Amino acid sequence: MRRKENPRQLLQSVIRAFRIAEMLAEEGELGVTEIDGRLGIDKSTAYRILATLREMGYVRQNPLNSKYSNTPKFSLLGGTAPDMQLIRERARPVLRSLSERVGEAVNLGCLDGTDIVYVERIQCNEMIQVNLPVGRRMPAYCSALGKAILAFLPAETVEKLFSGTSFVQYTERTVQSLSILLAELEAIRSDRFARDLQESHPGLSCLAAPVFLASGKVGAGISVSFPAFRHPDMEEAERTIVPALLDAAVNISGELGYSGRNHEHDLPGRQPVPEKKRQEE
Incomplete structure (x- = not known):
């Protein structure tokens, strides 16, 4: 007692x-x-x-x-909170393989309030590179990484986070309101990946996908970032990059114990994420 x-x-x-x-x-x-x-x-x-x-x-x-x-530092205090160090360690080899496969910089990020924080980066070998260093913060609403995570949070959580937020217009393509953001997140849940088409910085494009924890909750996101001029045809870029991006996200989620069978219960009525691909024996 x-x-x-x-x-x-x-x-x-x-x-x-x-x-x-x-x-x-x-x-x-x-x-x-x-x-x-x-x-x-x-x-x-x-x-x-x-x-x-x-x-x-x-x-x-x-x-x-x-x-x-x-801040994510609270995760160090609880065994049930996302352990970003563990996620970084499990993600790093997968991110390296993804970067080699697509030839661009790749990133791992987590949500911190209304911001996304970059916690890991693998740089590409191109002469002109995207510089998103570890520790960099960016508003989640204009980041592919941020939107990939927000899309798999309950809508009421997103509404609380951004209620009263001023949606700063970093470019003419930046999301302008909460209603627009919520509509975009609905599409992201269906597509399973998010886009940042020069929304945060002119000339910068990103594609991102969510990473899930063993609990079925979204814990992080990964992205491929590249100068817009290198992939002027975004439809072609998505056909090339997105399959590799989704494979990497599935692999990292699997490394973290996600089976693909429990996430749909967290968000009733929403598009479930397909089960993790079975590994060939």
Whole structure:
């Protein structure tokens, strides 16, 4: 039977820090005023806790709206959370093979609030290369990697993440609103891959696919990035690149224990992801 702690032995600052972390995990992104209102604490206390968590690397502040969100560092604390180091290790040889197969740079990324964070990269041998270094952040709504992950989250989660978000127009092709993003994510679920056709940077194109965990939940994404001029015919590029990209995503998901049979239960009514291809004996 669990012993009840003496209230005087409990540190309120620790309790508040974890409650803030739990709120951010549930809501995705919150401002100081929203946090102090929900917890019933003064703004200066909420700010000091957030500043401490940010200094330790557990939360980040969105420069566009000053709101806070958790970072992937929390995954180091829980065995059930996505272990990005494990995913990187399992993905690296597959990414290297994919890069050799398509002749372009490939990336592994995870979702952090409303951003995508690049956690692994294999560069190609072309003289003109796409430079998306590890640690680089990019809004998920204008990233193929981001959209590949968002497409396999519950729609209500995506709506919470981007509700009230200003969709900054990085190019004339950038997604302009939440309704447009949700419609695109529906198509991505059907196609099983996402596109960034010069939406984040002029001249940069990307194709991406989701990576699933043993639980059936999406845990990361992989992408192939290339200068648009190198593949001016995108239909031809997709015919060449997408089959290799999907094979790589399936292989990484399989390495992480995903069987392909449990994901459809997480998103009822949505297009299920086909089962992982059987390996030839």
